Amino acid sequence: MLDYVESYSGRNKSEININVCYSWLDTSSTNISAAACLVVDNPSGYLIEEFDAISVIKRKPELNIVDVFSTFDRTTWYLSGVTNDTKCFNYTVIKCLFFTCPQTLDPI
Numbered sequence: 001m002l003d004y005v006e007s008y009s010g011r012n013k014s015e016i017n018i019n020v021c022y023s024w025l026d027t028s029s030t031n032i033s034a035a036a037c038l039v040v041d042n043p044s045g046y047l048i049e050e051f052d053a054i055s056v057i058k059r060k061p062e063l064n065i066v067d068v069f070s071t072f073d074r075t076t077w078y079l080s081g082v083t084n085d086t087k088c089f090n091y092t093v094i095k096c097l098f099f100t101c102p103q104t105l106d107p108i
Contacts, residue, residue, distance in 0.1 A: 016093050019089075021087065022087060023082065023083070027084045031084050037076055037079070044073075045072065045095055045096065047096055048091055064083075065077050
């Protein structure tokens with residue numbers, strides 16, 4: 001299951017706060033998945049800053065997030081496994097001009 005909510009803030013909606021919740025639904029076979037990718041589409045022209053992505057991983061180790069990769073069209077969170085407990089986290093993407101933002105966020 002994946003559920004997410006966006007809320008806008010900042011001048012001219014320059015920031016979007018994204019709240020993501022996920023859980024493993026196929027509990028008939030096992031209570032935890034193998035490695036998984038959680039892909040969240042970014043609104044056009046928005047990107048997560050590397051510092052913010054790393055802080056999500058470090059401040060919530062119970063999320064099992066081991067890496068993140070972001071481009072202008074999506075943010076991919078790499079998880080070591082997904083349990084049947086619903087887990088949530090939030091992060092902020094910022095509006096950026098083509099010449100002021102990196103093309104991608106390098107994997108950590």
